[in-house]
Amino acid sequence: MTNIEELVKEQAEVHGKERKNLMPILQAVLRSERYISEEAMVAIAKELDISTADVYGTASFYTFMDTKPKGKNVIRVCKTITCHMKGKDAVIGALEDLLKIKLGENTSDGKFSLLQANCLGWCHKGPVMLINDEVYPEVTPESAVEVIQEYLKQK
Protein backbone atom coordinates (compact mmCIF):
# COMPACT_ATOMS: atom_id res chain seq x y z
CA MET A 1 0.00 0.00 0.00
CA THR A 2 1.36 3.44 -0.91
CA ASN A 3 1.49 6.34 1.55
CA ILE A 4 -1.50 7.99 -0.05
CA GLU A 5 -3.59 4.84 0.11
CA GLU A 6 -2.68 4.44 3.77
CA LEU A 7 -3.57 8.04 4.52
CA VAL A 8 -6.93 7.68 2.75
CA LYS A 9 -7.70 4.43 4.54
CA GLU A 10 -6.86 5.95 7.90
CA GLN A 11 -8.97 9.05 7.24
CA ALA A 12 -11.90 6.94 6.07
CA GLU A 13 -11.71 5.08 9.40
CA VAL A 14 -11.63 8.36 11.34
CA HIS A 15 -14.45 10.13 9.52
CA GLY A 16 -16.56 7.20 8.34
CA LYS A 17 -17.09 5.64 4.94
CA GLU A 18 -20.29 7.40 3.93
CA ARG A 19 -20.55 9.87 1.07
CA LYS A 20 -21.19 12.71 3.53
CA ASN A 21 -17.66 12.26 4.84
CA LEU A 22 -16.06 12.93 1.48
CA MET A 23 -15.20 16.57 2.22
CA PRO A 24 -13.30 15.95 5.48
CA ILE A 25 -11.36 13.12 3.80
CA LEU A 26 -10.45 15.28 0.82
CA GLN A 27 -9.46 18.08 3.21
CA ALA A 28 -7.19 15.73 5.15
CA VAL A 29 -5.43 14.69 1.94
CA LEU A 30 -5.14 18.36 1.04
CA ARG A 31 -3.54 19.23 4.40
CA SER A 32 -0.97 16.52 3.95
CA GLU A 33 -0.29 16.73 0.20
CA ARG A 34 -1.46 20.27 -0.71
CA TYR A 35 -3.34 18.82 -3.69
CA ILE A 36 -5.64 15.93 -4.54
CA SER A 37 -3.80 13.57 -6.86
CA GLU A 38 -5.41 11.09 -9.20
CA GLU A 39 -4.06 8.33 -6.98
CA ALA A 40 -5.76 9.87 -3.95
CA MET A 41 -9.06 10.21 -5.80
CA VAL A 42 -9.01 6.58 -6.88
CA ALA A 43 -8.17 5.48 -3.32
CA ILE A 44 -10.97 7.60 -1.83
CA ALA A 45 -13.49 6.28 -4.36
CA LYS A 46 -12.52 2.75 -3.40
CA GLU A 47 -12.82 3.39 0.34
CA LEU A 48 -16.20 5.13 0.11
CA ASP A 49 -17.45 2.80 -2.63
CA ILE A 50 -18.43 5.61 -4.99
CA SER A 51 -17.26 6.37 -8.51
CA THR A 52 -13.96 8.15 -9.08
CA ALA A 53 -15.85 10.63 -11.26
CA ASP A 54 -17.92 11.61 -8.21
CA VAL A 55 -14.77 12.21 -6.19
CA TYR A 56 -13.23 14.23 -9.02
CA GLY A 57 -16.49 16.15 -9.50
CA THR A 58 -16.53 17.18 -5.88
CA ALA A 59 -12.81 17.92 -5.57
CA SER A 60 -12.66 20.00 -8.73
CA PHE A 61 -15.66 22.08 -7.65
CA TYR A 62 -13.87 23.71 -4.73
CA THR A 63 -11.25 26.38 -5.35
CA PHE A 64 -9.04 25.31 -2.45
CA MET A 65 -8.97 21.68 -3.59
CA ASP A 66 -6.31 21.75 -6.22
CA THR A 67 -6.07 18.71 -8.44
CA LYS A 68 -2.67 19.76 -9.82
CA PRO A 69 0.51 19.55 -7.70
CA LYS A 70 1.09 22.50 -5.41
CA GLY A 71 4.02 23.70 -3.35
CA LYS A 72 4.44 22.82 0.30
CA ASN A 73 3.29 26.34 1.20
CA VAL A 74 0.37 27.70 -0.77
CA ILE A 75 0.24 31.50 -0.77
CA ARG A 76 -3.13 33.04 -1.61
CA VAL A 77 -3.35 36.80 -1.96
CA CYS A 78 -6.86 38.26 -1.78
CA LYS A 79 -7.77 39.98 -5.05
CA THR A 80 -11.24 41.29 -4.24
CA ILE A 81 -11.98 44.98 -4.53
CA THR A 82 -10.88 46.47 -1.20
CA CYS A 83 -7.62 44.48 -1.16
CA HIS A 84 -7.22 45.52 -4.79
CA MET A 85 -7.64 49.18 -3.80
CA LYS A 86 -5.14 48.81 -0.95
CA GLY A 87 -2.40 47.48 -3.19
CA LYS A 88 -2.55 43.70 -3.60
CA ASP A 89 -0.91 44.01 -7.03
CA ALA A 90 2.27 45.42 -5.47
CA VAL A 91 2.29 42.59 -2.92
CA ILE A 92 1.94 39.99 -5.67
CA GLY A 93 4.67 41.73 -7.69
CA ALA A 94 7.08 41.62 -4.76
CA LEU A 95 6.36 37.92 -4.17
CA GLU A 96 6.80 37.11 -7.86
CA ASP A 97 10.20 38.81 -7.80
CA LEU A 98 11.26 37.05 -4.62
CA LEU A 99 10.12 33.58 -5.63
CA LYS A 100 10.97 34.06 -9.33
CA ILE A 101 7.62 32.67 -10.44
CA LYS A 102 4.46 34.11 -11.94
CA LEU A 103 1.02 34.06 -10.37
CA GLY A 104 -0.38 30.52 -10.57
CA GLU A 105 3.01 28.83 -10.66
CA ASN A 106 5.03 26.68 -8.22
CA THR A 107 8.65 27.26 -7.31
CA SER A 108 10.94 24.63 -8.82
CA ASP A 109 11.99 23.38 -5.35
CA GLY A 110 8.31 22.66 -4.60
CA LYS A 111 8.27 24.93 -1.56
CA PHE A 112 5.78 27.57 -2.68
CA SER A 113 2.76 28.16 -4.89
CA LEU A 114 1.56 31.69 -5.52
CA LEU A 115 -2.17 32.16 -6.13
CA GLN A 116 -4.89 34.76 -5.90
CA ALA A 117 -8.14 34.15 -4.02
CA ASN A 118 -11.54 35.74 -3.86
CA CYS A 119 -12.53 37.71 -0.74
CA LEU A 120 -10.79 36.25 2.32
CA GLY A 121 -12.90 38.25 4.80
CA TRP A 122 -10.38 40.87 5.97
CA CYS A 123 -11.60 43.84 3.93
CA HIS A 124 -10.89 46.33 6.74
CA LYS A 125 -7.29 45.10 6.94
CA GLY A 126 -6.29 44.61 3.33
CA PRO A 127 -4.27 43.58 1.56
CA VAL A 128 -4.40 40.15 3.15
CA MET A 129 -2.74 36.86 2.30
CA LEU A 130 -3.16 33.29 3.47
CA ILE A 131 -0.24 30.88 3.65
CA ASN A 132 -1.82 27.45 4.01
CA ASP A 133 -4.23 28.20 6.92
CA GLU A 134 -2.25 31.10 8.43
CA VAL A 135 -3.57 34.58 7.81
CA TYR A 136 -1.48 37.73 7.33
CA PRO A 137 -3.58 40.92 7.29
CA GLU A 138 -2.37 44.40 6.32
CA VAL A 139 0.68 43.21 4.41
CA THR A 140 2.90 45.52 2.42
CA PRO A 141 5.25 44.33 -0.35
CA GLU A 142 8.08 44.54 2.22
CA SER A 143 6.29 42.72 5.07
CA ALA A 144 5.04 40.01 2.69
CA VAL A 145 8.61 39.37 1.56
CA GLU A 146 9.75 39.18 5.20
CA VAL A 147 7.05 36.62 5.99
CA ILE A 148 8.15 34.43 3.08
CA GLN A 149 11.78 34.74 4.12
CA GLU A 150 10.81 33.37 7.53
CA TYR A 151 9.19 30.39 5.81
CA LEU A 152 12.36 29.92 3.76
CA LYS A 153 14.49 29.83 6.90
CA GLN A 154 12.26 27.32 8.67
CA LYS A 155 11.90 24.73 5.97
Added chain:
Amino acid sequence: MDNKIKKVDLIFEKVDYLDILEKSFKRTQDEIILDVIDSGLRGRGGAGFPTGLKWKFAKNEEADQKYVICNADEGEPGTFKDREILTQSPEKVLAGMALCGMATGASKGYIYLRGEYNFLLPSLSATINKFHEDLKELNFDFTIEINSGSGAYVCGEETALMESMEGKRGEPRNKPPFPTSSGYLGKPTSINNVETLVFALMIAKEGPTKFKEMGTFDSRGSKVFSVSGDTPTAGIFELELGMSLENFVNEFGDGDTKAVQIGGAAGFCVSRKDFKDTVIGFEGIPTGGSMMLFNSTRSMFNILKDYLEFFEEESCGQCTPCRVGCQQLLKGIEAVKKGVKPPAYLDELQKLSETMKLASKCGLGQSAPNPFNSIINNFREEIIY
Protein backbone atom coordinates in the same frame (compact mmCIF):
# COMPACT_ATOMS: atom_id res chain seq x y z
CA MET B 1 -35.88 58.30 8.10
CA ASP B 2 -33.60 60.95 9.50
CA ASN B 3 -32.29 58.60 12.11
CA LYS B 4 -28.88 59.45 13.37
CA ILE B 5 -26.30 56.72 13.72
CA LYS B 6 -26.95 54.81 16.94
CA LYS B 7 -24.33 52.40 18.19
CA VAL B 8 -25.59 49.28 19.95
CA ASP B 9 -23.86 46.53 21.90
CA LEU B 10 -25.84 43.29 21.87
CA ILE B 11 -23.68 40.97 19.80
CA PHE B 12 -20.37 41.44 21.59
CA GLU B 13 -21.79 42.12 25.07
CA LYS B 14 -20.52 39.59 27.62
CA VAL B 15 -23.46 37.61 28.98
CA ASP B 16 -24.02 34.57 31.18
CA TYR B 17 -25.11 32.42 28.26
CA LEU B 18 -25.65 29.33 30.42
CA ASP B 19 -28.04 31.24 32.63
CA ILE B 20 -29.99 32.33 29.53
CA LEU B 21 -30.14 28.72 28.35
CA GLU B 22 -31.12 27.38 31.76
CA LYS B 23 -34.04 29.80 31.99
CA SER B 24 -35.05 29.18 28.36
CA PHE B 25 -35.07 25.41 28.81
CA LYS B 26 -37.74 25.86 31.50
CA ARG B 27 -40.04 27.50 28.98
CA THR B 28 -41.95 25.79 26.16
CA GLN B 29 -40.78 25.62 22.54
CA ASP B 30 -43.71 27.79 21.50
CA GLU B 31 -42.86 30.48 24.04
CA ILE B 32 -39.29 30.72 22.76
CA ILE B 33 -40.41 30.83 19.13
CA LEU B 34 -43.16 33.37 19.78
CA ASP B 35 -40.61 35.70 21.38
CA VAL B 36 -38.39 35.47 18.31
CA ILE B 37 -41.39 36.07 16.00
CA ASP B 38 -42.58 38.97 18.14
CA SER B 39 -39.14 40.61 18.13
CA GLY B 40 -39.30 40.95 14.35
CA LEU B 41 -35.82 39.43 13.94
CA ARG B 42 -35.00 38.71 10.31
CA GLY B 43 -32.04 36.66 9.11
CA ARG B 44 -28.79 38.59 9.25
CA GLY B 45 -27.00 36.74 6.44
CA GLY B 46 -28.57 38.93 3.77
CA ALA B 47 -31.80 37.29 2.64
CA GLY B 48 -33.74 38.49 5.68
CA PHE B 49 -36.24 35.68 6.20
CA PRO B 50 -38.13 36.05 9.52
CA THR B 51 -36.18 33.88 11.95
CA GLY B 52 -39.07 32.99 14.26
CA LEU B 53 -41.13 31.68 11.34
CA LYS B 54 -38.21 29.55 10.16
CA TRP B 55 -37.95 28.02 13.62
CA LYS B 56 -41.70 27.47 13.77
CA PHE B 57 -41.73 25.64 10.42
CA ALA B 58 -38.92 23.37 11.59
CA LYS B 59 -40.59 22.75 14.94
CA ASN B 60 -43.88 21.77 13.28
CA GLU B 61 -42.21 19.05 11.18
CA GLU B 62 -42.49 15.45 12.40
CA ALA B 63 -39.14 13.68 12.09
CA ASP B 64 -36.90 11.24 13.92
CA GLN B 65 -33.98 13.64 13.49
CA LYS B 66 -33.75 17.39 12.95
CA TYR B 67 -30.71 19.58 12.53
CA VAL B 68 -29.52 23.09 13.31
CA ILE B 69 -26.90 24.62 11.05
CA CYS B 70 -24.94 27.75 11.71
CA ASN B 71 -24.01 29.28 8.37
CA ALA B 72 -20.47 30.60 8.82
CA ASP B 73 -19.61 30.50 5.12
CA GLU B 74 -19.16 34.25 5.09
CA GLY B 75 -18.04 34.83 1.52
CA GLU B 76 -19.70 38.05 0.43
CA PRO B 77 -17.01 40.57 -0.50
CA GLY B 78 -16.86 43.29 2.11
CA THR B 79 -18.25 41.12 4.90
CA PHE B 80 -16.12 40.00 7.83
CA LYS B 81 -18.41 40.35 10.83
CA ASP B 82 -19.09 36.61 11.30
CA ARG B 83 -15.37 35.97 11.67
CA GLU B 84 -15.23 38.66 14.34
CA ILE B 85 -18.30 37.26 16.15
CA LEU B 86 -16.84 33.75 16.09
CA THR B 87 -13.57 35.15 17.43
CA GLN B 88 -14.96 37.36 20.17
CA SER B 89 -18.24 35.70 21.16
CA PRO B 90 -18.12 32.04 20.08
CA GLU B 91 -19.99 30.85 23.20
CA LYS B 92 -22.94 33.04 22.32
CA VAL B 93 -23.10 31.50 18.83
CA LEU B 94 -23.07 27.99 20.31
CA ALA B 95 -25.71 28.94 22.87
CA GLY B 96 -27.86 30.40 20.07
CA MET B 97 -27.58 27.06 18.26
CA ALA B 98 -28.61 25.15 21.39
CA LEU B 99 -31.55 27.50 21.84
CA CYS B 100 -32.61 26.89 18.23
CA GLY B 101 -32.16 23.14 18.84
CA MET B 102 -34.41 23.28 21.89
CA ALA B 103 -37.05 25.38 20.11
CA THR B 104 -37.19 23.21 16.99
CA GLY B 105 -36.54 19.81 18.55
CA ALA B 106 -33.09 19.18 17.08
CA SER B 107 -30.32 17.44 18.98
CA LYS B 108 -27.53 17.96 16.48
CA GLY B 109 -25.91 21.14 15.28
CA TYR B 110 -23.28 21.92 12.66
CA ILE B 111 -21.18 24.98 12.02
CA TYR B 112 -20.26 25.25 8.35
CA LEU B 113 -17.10 27.31 8.54
CA ARG B 114 -15.56 28.63 5.34
CA GLY B 115 -12.12 27.20 4.54
CA GLU B 116 -10.64 30.69 4.56
CA TYR B 117 -11.30 30.75 8.32
CA ASN B 118 -9.57 27.45 9.11
CA PHE B 119 -7.27 29.28 11.52
CA LEU B 120 -10.30 29.54 13.84
CA LEU B 121 -10.63 25.75 14.08
CA PRO B 122 -8.42 25.05 17.14
CA SER B 123 -9.99 27.70 19.37
CA LEU B 124 -13.52 27.03 18.14
CA SER B 125 -13.16 23.27 18.72
CA ALA B 126 -11.94 23.90 22.26
CA THR B 127 -14.90 26.20 22.93
CA ILE B 128 -17.28 23.55 21.60
CA ASN B 129 -15.77 20.87 23.89
CA LYS B 130 -16.25 23.09 26.90
CA PHE B 131 -19.77 23.95 25.78
CA HIS B 132 -20.67 20.26 25.57
CA GLU B 133 -19.62 19.89 29.22
CA ASP B 134 -21.78 22.89 30.16
CA LEU B 135 -24.78 21.40 28.39
CA LYS B 136 -24.35 18.13 30.27
CA GLU B 137 -24.72 20.06 33.50
CA LEU B 138 -27.94 21.56 32.19
CA ASN B 139 -29.06 18.05 31.21
CA PHE B 140 -29.65 19.09 27.64
CA ASP B 141 -28.84 16.69 24.82
CA PHE B 142 -27.28 18.72 22.01
CA THR B 143 -23.96 18.33 20.22
CA ILE B 144 -22.17 20.58 17.77
CA GLU B 145 -19.67 19.69 15.05
CA ILE B 146 -17.73 21.82 12.62
CA ASN B 147 -17.79 21.19 8.87
CA SER B 148 -15.20 23.05 6.82
CA GLY B 149 -15.72 24.58 3.43
CA SER B 150 -13.02 24.69 0.79
CA GLY B 151 -13.33 28.00 -0.97
CA ALA B 152 -16.69 28.24 -2.72
CA TYR B 153 -18.78 31.40 -2.36
CA VAL B 154 -21.93 29.67 -3.60
CA CYS B 155 -21.88 27.37 -0.55
CA GLY B 156 -23.17 30.30 1.49
CA GLU B 157 -26.47 29.58 -0.28
CA GLU B 158 -28.25 27.35 2.21
CA THR B 159 -29.03 24.38 0.00
CA ALA B 160 -25.60 24.46 -1.68
CA LEU B 161 -24.13 24.41 1.81
CA MET B 162 -26.10 21.27 2.62
CA GLU B 163 -25.00 19.60 -0.61
CA SER B 164 -21.42 20.38 0.39
CA MET B 165 -21.98 18.94 3.87
CA GLU B 166 -23.26 15.79 2.16
CA GLY B 167 -19.95 15.46 0.30
CA LYS B 168 -21.15 16.76 -3.04
CA ARG B 169 -20.48 19.69 -5.34
CA GLY B 170 -21.92 22.82 -3.79
CA GLU B 171 -24.73 23.24 -6.28
CA PRO B 172 -27.93 24.87 -5.00
CA ARG B 173 -31.06 22.71 -4.94
CA ASN B 174 -34.49 23.58 -6.27
CA LYS B 175 -36.76 25.14 -3.68
CA PRO B 176 -39.27 24.00 -2.50
CA PRO B 177 -38.77 21.82 -0.57
CA PHE B 178 -37.29 24.32 1.86
CA PRO B 179 -34.66 23.23 4.38
CA THR B 180 -37.14 23.44 7.27
CA SER B 181 -38.95 20.44 5.77
CA SER B 182 -36.12 18.74 3.85
CA GLY B 183 -32.64 20.02 4.58
CA TYR B 184 -29.41 18.28 5.55
CA LEU B 185 -29.70 14.56 4.65
CA GLY B 186 -33.34 15.20 3.83
CA LYS B 187 -34.23 16.05 7.44
CA PRO B 188 -35.90 19.22 8.76
CA THR B 189 -33.11 21.75 9.23
CA SER B 190 -33.04 25.29 10.57
CA ILE B 191 -30.11 27.06 9.04
CA ASN B 192 -29.22 30.48 10.42
CA ASN B 193 -26.46 33.00 10.00
CA VAL B 194 -23.93 33.38 12.84
CA GLU B 195 -25.21 36.81 13.85
CA THR B 196 -28.87 35.77 13.74
CA LEU B 197 -28.22 33.02 16.30
CA VAL B 198 -26.63 35.50 18.70
CA PHE B 199 -29.55 37.91 18.34
CA ALA B 200 -31.98 35.06 19.04
CA LEU B 201 -30.07 34.33 22.25
CA MET B 202 -30.19 38.00 23.26
CA ILE B 203 -33.93 38.09 22.57
CA ALA B 204 -34.33 35.07 24.86
CA LYS B 205 -32.39 36.99 27.51
CA GLU B 206 -34.06 40.37 27.27
CA GLY B 207 -37.48 39.54 25.83
CA PRO B 208 -38.65 40.74 22.44
CA THR B 209 -39.57 44.31 23.39
CA LYS B 210 -36.12 45.86 23.65
CA PHE B 211 -35.16 44.49 20.23
CA LYS B 212 -38.47 45.46 18.65
CA GLU B 213 -38.21 49.03 19.85
CA MET B 214 -35.03 49.56 17.87
CA GLY B 215 -34.96 50.13 14.13
CA THR B 216 -37.98 50.60 11.90
CA PHE B 217 -41.20 48.73 11.14
CA ASP B 218 -39.57 46.58 8.47
CA SER B 219 -36.13 46.41 9.99
CA ARG B 220 -36.27 45.76 13.70
CA GLY B 221 -33.28 45.80 15.95
CA SER B 222 -29.63 46.32 15.22
CA LYS B 223 -27.10 44.82 12.83
CA VAL B 224 -23.37 44.32 12.72
CA PHE B 225 -21.87 46.24 9.79
CA SER B 226 -18.55 45.51 8.12
CA VAL B 227 -17.19 48.85 6.96
CA SER B 228 -14.35 48.95 4.42
CA GLY B 229 -12.95 50.80 1.45
CA ASP B 230 -12.20 54.53 1.49
CA THR B 231 -12.91 55.22 5.14
CA PRO B 232 -10.72 56.35 8.01
CA THR B 233 -12.61 53.99 10.36
CA ALA B 234 -12.78 50.57 8.71
CA GLY B 235 -13.99 47.78 10.97
CA ILE B 236 -16.97 46.22 12.70
CA PHE B 237 -19.83 48.35 14.07
CA GLU B 238 -23.16 47.29 15.51
CA LEU B 239 -25.71 49.93 14.54
CA GLU B 240 -29.45 50.38 14.83
CA LEU B 241 -31.15 49.56 11.50
CA GLY B 242 -33.07 52.02 9.38
CA MET B 243 -30.56 54.90 9.22
CA SER B 244 -30.19 56.93 6.06
CA LEU B 245 -27.12 56.33 3.95
CA GLU B 246 -26.31 60.03 4.28
CA ASN B 247 -25.92 59.69 8.04
CA PHE B 248 -23.86 56.57 7.56
CA VAL B 249 -21.53 58.33 5.13
CA ASN B 250 -21.23 61.34 7.44
CA GLU B 251 -20.01 58.99 10.15
CA PHE B 252 -17.77 56.69 8.14
CA GLY B 253 -16.90 58.52 4.90
CA ASP B 254 -13.60 60.26 4.22
CA GLY B 255 -15.33 63.47 3.11
CA ASP B 256 -15.10 62.57 -0.57
CA THR B 257 -17.39 59.54 -0.82
CA LYS B 258 -18.75 59.19 -4.34
CA ALA B 259 -20.50 55.84 -4.01
CA VAL B 260 -21.30 53.15 -1.47
CA GLN B 261 -21.78 49.51 -2.35
CA ILE B 262 -24.40 48.20 0.09
CA GLY B 263 -24.66 44.45 0.59
CA GLY B 264 -21.41 43.30 -0.97
CA ALA B 265 -20.72 42.35 -4.58
CA ALA B 266 -24.29 41.00 -4.77
CA GLY B 267 -25.70 44.27 -3.44
CA PHE B 268 -26.39 47.70 -4.87
CA CYS B 269 -24.19 50.66 -5.65
CA VAL B 270 -25.64 53.98 -4.51
CA SER B 271 -24.20 57.23 -5.83
CA ARG B 272 -23.82 60.47 -3.88
CA LYS B 273 -27.02 62.06 -5.21
CA ASP B 274 -29.10 59.30 -3.62
CA PHE B 275 -27.41 59.09 -0.20
CA LYS B 276 -30.12 61.20 1.44
CA ASP B 277 -33.05 59.13 0.21
CA THR B 278 -31.56 55.69 0.75
CA VAL B 279 -32.48 53.79 3.89
CA ILE B 280 -30.23 50.97 5.06
CA GLY B 281 -32.69 48.22 5.91
CA PHE B 282 -35.28 45.91 4.40
CA GLU B 283 -37.51 48.81 3.31
CA GLY B 284 -34.59 50.38 1.45
CA ILE B 285 -31.41 48.51 0.60
CA PRO B 286 -30.74 45.54 2.88
CA THR B 287 -27.27 44.28 3.64
CA GLY B 288 -25.73 41.22 5.21
CA GLY B 289 -23.36 43.76 6.72
CA SER B 290 -21.10 44.72 3.85
CA MET B 291 -20.63 48.47 3.36
CA MET B 292 -17.87 49.42 0.92
CA LEU B 293 -17.14 53.10 0.47
CA PHE B 294 -15.51 54.54 -2.64
CA ASN B 295 -14.16 58.05 -3.04
CA SER B 296 -13.78 60.11 -6.19
CA THR B 297 -10.32 58.71 -7.00
CA ARG B 298 -11.82 55.28 -7.77
CA SER B 299 -12.76 54.05 -11.23
CA MET B 300 -16.25 52.57 -11.17
CA PHE B 301 -15.31 50.51 -14.23
CA ASN B 302 -12.59 48.76 -12.24
CA ILE B 303 -14.98 48.18 -9.35
CA LEU B 304 -17.66 46.69 -11.60
CA LYS B 305 -15.07 44.59 -13.43
CA ASP B 306 -13.83 43.27 -10.09
CA TYR B 307 -17.35 42.24 -9.03
CA LEU B 308 -18.12 40.60 -12.36
CA GLU B 309 -14.85 38.65 -12.32
CA PHE B 310 -15.86 37.49 -8.87
CA PHE B 311 -19.26 36.23 -10.05
CA GLU B 312 -17.85 34.67 -13.21
CA GLU B 313 -15.48 32.61 -11.07
CA GLU B 314 -17.91 31.80 -8.29
CA SER B 315 -20.93 30.85 -10.40
CA CYS B 316 -21.38 27.13 -9.79
CA GLY B 317 -22.09 26.61 -13.48
CA GLN B 318 -25.21 24.57 -12.94
CA CYS B 319 -27.73 26.85 -14.64
CA THR B 320 -27.17 28.61 -17.95
CA PRO B 321 -28.49 32.13 -17.21
CA CYS B 322 -25.94 32.52 -14.43
CA ARG B 323 -23.00 30.63 -15.95
CA VAL B 324 -23.18 32.33 -19.33
CA GLY B 325 -24.72 35.57 -18.07
CA CYS B 326 -21.94 36.41 -15.62
CA GLN B 327 -19.37 35.71 -18.33
CA GLN B 328 -21.13 37.84 -20.94
CA LEU B 329 -21.64 40.81 -18.62
CA LEU B 330 -17.90 40.82 -17.90
CA LYS B 331 -16.88 40.39 -21.56
CA GLY B 332 -19.47 42.99 -22.54
CA ILE B 333 -18.23 45.84 -20.37
CA GLU B 334 -14.64 45.10 -21.42
CA ALA B 335 -15.67 45.25 -25.08
CA VAL B 336 -17.50 48.56 -24.58
CA LYS B 337 -14.52 50.00 -22.74
CA LYS B 338 -12.19 49.03 -25.57
CA GLY B 339 -14.60 50.43 -28.14
CA VAL B 340 -15.09 47.03 -29.78
CA LYS B 341 -18.81 47.33 -28.98
CA PRO B 342 -20.83 50.57 -29.10
CA PRO B 343 -22.09 52.16 -25.85
CA ALA B 344 -25.63 51.03 -26.74
CA TYR B 345 -24.43 47.46 -26.17
CA LEU B 346 -24.81 48.20 -22.47
CA ASP B 347 -28.58 48.29 -23.04
CA GLU B 348 -28.40 44.80 -24.53
CA LEU B 349 -26.46 43.65 -21.49
CA GLN B 350 -29.08 45.15 -19.21
CA LYS B 351 -31.72 43.07 -20.99
CA LEU B 352 -29.55 40.00 -20.42
CA SER B 353 -29.30 40.89 -16.75
CA GLU B 354 -33.12 40.93 -16.54
CA THR B 355 -33.12 37.38 -17.89
CA MET B 356 -30.54 36.37 -15.31
CA LYS B 357 -32.69 37.80 -12.52
CA LEU B 358 -35.75 35.93 -13.73
CA ALA B 359 -34.25 32.64 -14.77
CA SER B 360 -31.30 31.91 -12.49
CA LYS B 361 -31.80 29.12 -10.01
CA CYS B 362 -30.35 30.71 -6.90
CA GLY B 363 -29.46 34.04 -5.35
CA LEU B 364 -26.05 34.19 -7.02
CA GLY B 365 -27.28 34.52 -10.58
CA GLN B 366 -30.31 36.52 -9.47
CA SER B 367 -28.21 39.12 -7.70
CA ALA B 368 -25.14 39.39 -9.95
CA PRO B 369 -27.19 41.88 -12.02
CA ASN B 370 -27.57 44.17 -8.96
CA PRO B 371 -24.10 45.73 -9.01
CA PHE B 372 -24.16 45.67 -12.82
CA ASN B 373 -27.37 47.64 -13.21
CA SER B 374 -26.80 50.03 -10.33
CA ILE B 375 -23.29 50.92 -11.51
CA ILE B 376 -24.32 51.23 -15.18
CA ASN B 377 -27.30 53.38 -14.24
CA ASN B 378 -25.29 55.67 -11.98
CA PHE B 379 -21.92 55.77 -13.71
CA ARG B 380 -22.57 54.90 -17.34
CA GLU B 381 -19.98 57.38 -18.59
CA GLU B 382 -17.24 55.78 -16.49
CA ILE B 383 -17.96 52.41 -18.09
CA ILE B 384 -17.86 53.80 -21.63
CA TYR B 385 -14.94 56.26 -21.51
